[in-house]
Amino acid sequence: MAFPFNHKTLVMTNLRQLFLQNLAQTSDSPLAVEVERAEGVYMIRKDGKKVIDLISGIGVSNVGHCHPKVVKAVQKQAEQYMHLMVYGEFVLSPQVQLANEIAKTLPEPLKNIYLVNSGAEATEGALKLAKRYTGRSEIISAYHSYHGSTHGPLSINGSEYFKRNYRPLLPDVRHIHYNRFEDLEFITSRTAAVIVETVQGEAGVVVPEPGYLPALKQRCEEVGALLILDEVQTGFGRTGTFWGFEQFDVVPDILLTAKGMGGGMPIGAFISSHEIMRVFQENPFLGHITTFGGHPVSSAASLACLKIVRKEKLYKQAKAKGELFKKYLKHPKIKEIRSLGLMMAVEFESFEVLKPIIDEAVKKGVLTDWFLYNDKSMRIAPPLIISEKQIKKACEKLLKAIDKKPKK
Structure with a gap:
């Protein structure tokens, strides 16, 4: 049932509920991450926690979020x-x-x-x-x-x-x-x-x-x-x-x-x-x-x-930064890493293995996802401005997410 919207609505009903109620959904389980603002390679949530964006809005934010x-x-x-x-x-x-x-x-x-x-x-x-x-x-x-x-x-x-x-x-x-x-x-x-x-x-x-x-x-x-x-x-x-x-x-x-x-x-x-x-x-x-x-x-x-x-010749940095991901992202569960520059796919055994890793990564402050036609591979396509320090930090969090044992 629809209800009238006024300035008190957001107090009574949180933003996530309104999102699910009023915006058309294309899946039955959207990520529903609430972002307060974004800057560079980071998205900042309402609670102030930073999330490293490793997908750039699916290849959109090449120069980072809100470049000055x-x-x-x-x-x-x-x-x-x-x-x-x-x-x-x-x-x-x-x-x-x-x-x-x-x-x-x-x-x-x-x-x-x-x-x-x-x-x-x-x-x-x-x-x-x-x-x-x-x-x-x-x-x-x-x-x-x-x-x-x-x-x-x-x-x-x-x-x-x-x-x-x-x-x-x-x-x-x-x-x-x-x-x-x-x-x-x-x-x-x-x-x-x-x-x-x-x-x-x-x-x-x-x-x-x-x-x-x-x-x-x-x-x-x-x-x-x-x-x-x-x-x-x-x-x-x-x-x-x-x-x-x-x-x-x-x-x-x-x-x-x-x-x-x-x-x-x-x-x-x-x-x-x-x-x-x-x-x-x-x-x-x-x-x-x-x-x-x-x-x-x-x-x-x-x-x-x-x-x-x-x-800034960001395109010239893409290949070297892609190699850094390969350097820091090594794990027995990773079957293959395919890449050209900072367009990367990290392959696992199956979607059943990958999905809990992606979910855990978001909790740890790293956003990734999978591909439409290849759901056993993790997408990595961060802003081209990402630094080596940020790459290393993101990979450390991903490795911890990989090591996290799923609940039975």
């Missing part, structure tokens, strides 16, 4: 103007400056940026762009891939479990096995685009085999299909270079980014050449529209974030 330069950029822009007009109609300085700085990080011909609100929206835009440019309908993605949860991305995601109850979805979608060279023959003259993650995230950090991405791009070129690389998780320094694809001798036709791009604010983008992106201008004109895409405040935050990552 990002906060200042948000405040300054909010005082000037916020939403004025749908994306692409007005010349808005934060959008223009951001697009210009992103273009500087990219090789030719990736110089045309379409700003949106999220990674899922970036995927949606890229799928439309590929179909419109090629005049084809087939989209190929990889098994165990994740590209978002709206209707289009859900259609190409590589897990039937998460989409079977939402069918029918987009037609003409096919899946291939990531890193399986022989599957490239399934890419044909019917294919509009192949979309893959540069590093598969929700599969549990699956890194491309040597030569796989160049071979994939070559096959796409042979049949006239476009290659879309999803760097929603890997972009903005996460893997040891500013863009993950820089490490694999490949340049996509369309690039997706979001998450770590915004410094904590919601923003995303799909990026291509002027030639490809130009198809949105006619037949029909306004071929892709977004009201809040490239929101001025989010764009200002993203610009500040980009400058921090590049000026």
